[in-house]
Amino acid sequence: xxxxxxxxxxxxxxxxxxxxxxxxxxxxxxxxxxxxxxxxxxxxxxxxxxxxxxxxxxxxxxxxxxxxxxxxxxxxxxxxxxxxxxxxxxxxxxxxxxxxxxxxxxxxxxxxxxxxxxxxxxxxxxxxxxxxxxxxxxxxxxxxxxxxxxxxxxxxxxxxxxxxxxxxxxxxxxxxxxxxxxxxxxxxxxxxxxxxxxxxxxxxxxxxxxxxxxxxxxxxxxxxxxxxxxxxxxxxxxxxxxxxxxxxxxxxxxxxxxxxxxxxxxxxxxxxxxxxxxxxxxxxxxxxxxxxxxxxxxxxxxxxxxxxxxxxxxxxxxxxxxxxxxxxxxxxxxxxxxxxxxxxxxxxxxxxxxxxxxxxxxxxxxxxxxxxxxxxxxxxxxxxxxxxxxxxxxxxxxxxxxxxxxxxxxxxxxxxxxxxxxxxxxxxxxxxxxx
Numbered sequence: 076x077x078x079x080x081x082x083x084x085x086x087x088x089x090x091x092x093x094x095x096x097x098x099x100x101x102x103x104x105x106x107x108x109x110x111x112x113x114x115x116x117x118x119x120x121x122x123x124x125x126x127x128x129x130x131x132x133x134x135x136x137x138x139x140x141x142x143x144x145x146x147x148x149x150x151x152x153x154x155x156x157x158x159x160x161x162x163x164x165x166x167x168x169x170x171x172x173x174x175x176x177x178x179x180x181x182x183x184x185x186x187x188x189x190x191x192x193x194x195x196x197x198x199x200x201x202x203x204x205x206x207x208x209x210x211x212x213x214x215x216x217x218x219x220x221x222x223x224x225x226x227x228x229x230x231x232x233x234x235x236x237x238x239x240x241x242x243x244x245x246x247x248x249x250x251x252x253x254x255x256x257x258x259x260x261x262x263x264x265x266x267x268x269x270x271x272x273x274x275x276x277x278x279x280x281x282x283x284x285x286x287x288x289x290x291x292x293x294x295x296x297x298x299x300x301x302x303x304x305x306x307x308x309x310x311x312x313x314x315x316x317x318x319x320x321x322x323x324x325x326x327x328x329x330x331x332x333x334x335x336x337x338x339x340x341x342x343x344x345x346x347x348x349x350x351x352x353x354x355x356x357x358x359x360x361x362x363x364x365x366x367x368x369x370x371x372x373x374x375x376x377x378x379x380x381x382x383x384x385x386x387x388x389x390x391x392x393x394x395x396x397x398x399x400x401x402x403x404x405x406x407x408x409x410x411x412x413x414x415x416x417x418x419x420x421x422x423x424x425x426x427x428x429x430x431x432x433x434x435x436x437x438x439x440x441x442x443x444x445x446x447x448x449x450x451x452x453x454x455x456x457x458x459x460x461x462x463x464x465x466x467x468x469x470x471x472x473x474x475x476x477x478x479x480x481x482x483x484x485x486x487x488x489x490x491x492x493x494x495x496x497x498x499x500x501x502x503x504x505x506x507x508x509x510x
Contacts, residue, residue, distance in 0.1 A: 078354065079493055080500065081209045081338030088213035089330045092220060099224050103242060106231040111239040118186045118243055126193025128292040129160055132201030134284035137418050139205030140344030144277070146202050151267025152277050153198040161191030178240065185243045192219070192250035199257055199264065207341030211260065219253030288423040294430035298460075299326075301434060302453045305441040310449045318450035320385045321392040324377070325399035328369050329407060332362045336410035344418035351419040352476035359408040359483045360490055366407040370400040395454035402458030405465045408483075412468045415476060425471060433464035 103112050131153045138144040168187010172180045196215065203212045226245040231237050257265065303322065307315040335358045343351045373380070377393040377400075385392070409429070416425040437460035444452030473480060 078335070078338045078342065078358070079496075081207075082335045084209055085213060085334035085337045086330060088217060089334055092217050093327075093330070095217075095220055095224055099220075099227060102224070102227060102231060106237050107239065107242060111237075111242070114182060114239040115242045115246075118182060118189065118239075119246060122186050122189040123193060124296055125164075126190050127197055128289045128296070129190075129285075130194045130197030130201070131156060131281050131285045132197040132204075133288040133417060133423065134281045135198055135201035136205035136340065137284060137344060137421060138277070138280065139202050140207075140341045141418055141421060143345075146206060147263045147267045148271070148274075148277070149205075149281075150199055150202045150261060150264035151271065152273060152281060153202070154195065154264065155268050155273065156278070156281065157191075157195045157198045160194050164190035164194070181240055182243060185240065185247055189243070189247045189250060192247075192254055196250075196254060196257075199261060202264070203260075204337070204340055205344065207345075209338060211256075212337075215253070215256050218256065219250045222252050223249035225249075284421075284423060287427055288417065291423055291427040291430055294427060294434055298430055298434045298437065301437055302441055302457045305438070305445055305456075306450050306453045309442070309445040310453075314450040317389055317392045318395055318453055320381060320389045321396040321399055321450075321454065324373065324380065324384070324392075324396050325403045328366050328373065328400070328403045329410075331365045331369065332407040333410055335362055336414050339411065340414055340418060343414045346419075348419065349477050351415060352472075352478045353482075355411055355415045355419075355472070355476070356478050356482040357490065358411040360486055361493075362408050362411060363404070363484060364486065364490075366404050370404045374400045391450075395451050398451065398454035398458055402454070402461040405458070406461035409465065409468055412472050415472060420475065429464050429468050429471075432467060433460045436460035436463050 103115060107115060135149050135153045138149050139146050165187050168184045168190075171183030171187065174180070175183060196219070200212055200215050203215060223246050226249050227242060230241050230245040234241065303315055303319055306318050339354055339358050343354055346354065374397045377396045378390065381389045381392045381396060413426045413429075417423040437456055440456035440459050441453055444456050446452075448455070469480075469483060472478065472483075
């Protein structure tokens, strides 16, 4: 599967996943009390974030794609390390349950049990992405969400006891069931630790890479949400609610860039330096083209879109949404450049430094602008941070890669020719399926 077709596949999965998450949000909002929904959502978001950050997914993808390591060997080593991390998280949950009485203790136990499948799935799925198996990667990533929706619907609609504990227990069971595909697709991976001795150099390499990429993940998570925290602290909770709606609209544009980054991940890591740079530069050009068009449309319809999606009380979100469209466009190629820095060069520290740069600028500008301009000031602070860190990332890429500045933005005839070719390819596949 080519990168263009792979990007479309990834985008379709992203759209489907986003829609399903929205349906789950409506389901829990309609069936749980506000307090119970807050407890359930906080536990899910926290464990998902920690599970993603502490997993070895970035490291396993790099070692398979770039280092050409045996997928079964990498998966076997990551499984052992993931099981150790999982045991620690489960023990932490049990400790909370023993030390804290009542519902909070029970929710802590469930949260501790919820983290292991996230850690294991993300670590093993990194091997899948490193092999370039996009459909399999997305199926494994989204299956737990589908199962979670089914179990939540059964528990919350078919059972009289609608509590945060019941919902979190259903979601936890779904995450474990979501690991079942690895019993079929990764049987040799699961058996590898039983038949081989671990390699110290591979264990060290995985842990070192994960330490840096995990810290970069923490910084990235803060970078995406620090502006909202500053609005809560320096403006108002009402302003934070309006600004959160603007963020949700602007970040939807990243569905396109993240899909291209996912589709090109394996090839950027596996190809020679020159070819990896060419693929990355082409991805940046297509990202800027598509996200520019999307940002222009979103900025144009922003006053109507926020009212239709969130209600008339959120009409003030239109202006920060328009400002964030600028920042989102500037930051959209970041995931593609990070692919090159981490998966081709093996230097996730560059991603970490870029994230710290953006975070520092966002906080400094937010402290100055939010007290004066409110949540609109937060949008300008975020846009400024994206502008600076984006151009720093471009500069580092041009310094470290065999590429020139026009390669990143000047569209070529073959770039535009890819779209009708992709359309013809999809039409041919549709005819084959129909026939």
